[in-house]
Amino acid sequence: DAGITQSPRHKVTETGTPVTLRCHQTENHRYMYWYRQDPGHGLRLIHYSYGVKDTDKGEVSDGYSVSRSKTEDFLLTLESATSSQTSVYFCAISGPGLAGPAANTGELFFGEGSRLTVL
């Protein structure tokens, strides 16, 4: 199994407060992603990173920012949480790592998810 850890796994917060979710990987994969999962919408891409300090927006990036200062960590920040950001957030990784020279197959490995409730 790919070594991906998300923290916290559960969080309840109030509207207007800042929230940071952390994704940590031990695979040295190049690509890291943040998705949110909501009923009827499936998994929607928020932001992704294709290298240290290299990030790009996904389809639902408004209200979110990300940072990747190290290969192994990808942080998702909600500067001022709103009730519409109540969701389950999944981190995923892909791409070649130290395990071998194979090119990026496109396969994503997902973390266990972080359930965020904004009251």
Place this chain on the structure above:
Amino acid sequence: GENVEQHPSTLSVQEGDSAVIKCTYSDSASNYFPWYKQELGKGSQLIIDIRSNVGEKKDQRIAVTLNKTAKHFSLHITETQPEDSAVYFCAAHFRRALTFGSGTRLQVQP
């Protein structure tokens, strides 16, 4: 950007029957189409995938078909078992990321 439509949203079958889930995509540049299975409370896991230079791929009870002209692909599960009950997501690779369908909740009745 890419748009992926997935149907049905829920599917209930009897154990031993077959299940079919269908997806369509919008961008002809997409070239990789994986299917993920998500069990309750867990992250999704890849179960099968297909690339645009292949029309069909099988792995035991699971098969995926791709029609590039029509821009649709399907997941076929034969001889369904209770442990196949889960949410299934199709996806299409566009630029550097996957765009997912909205998911199908499959319930296999014993």
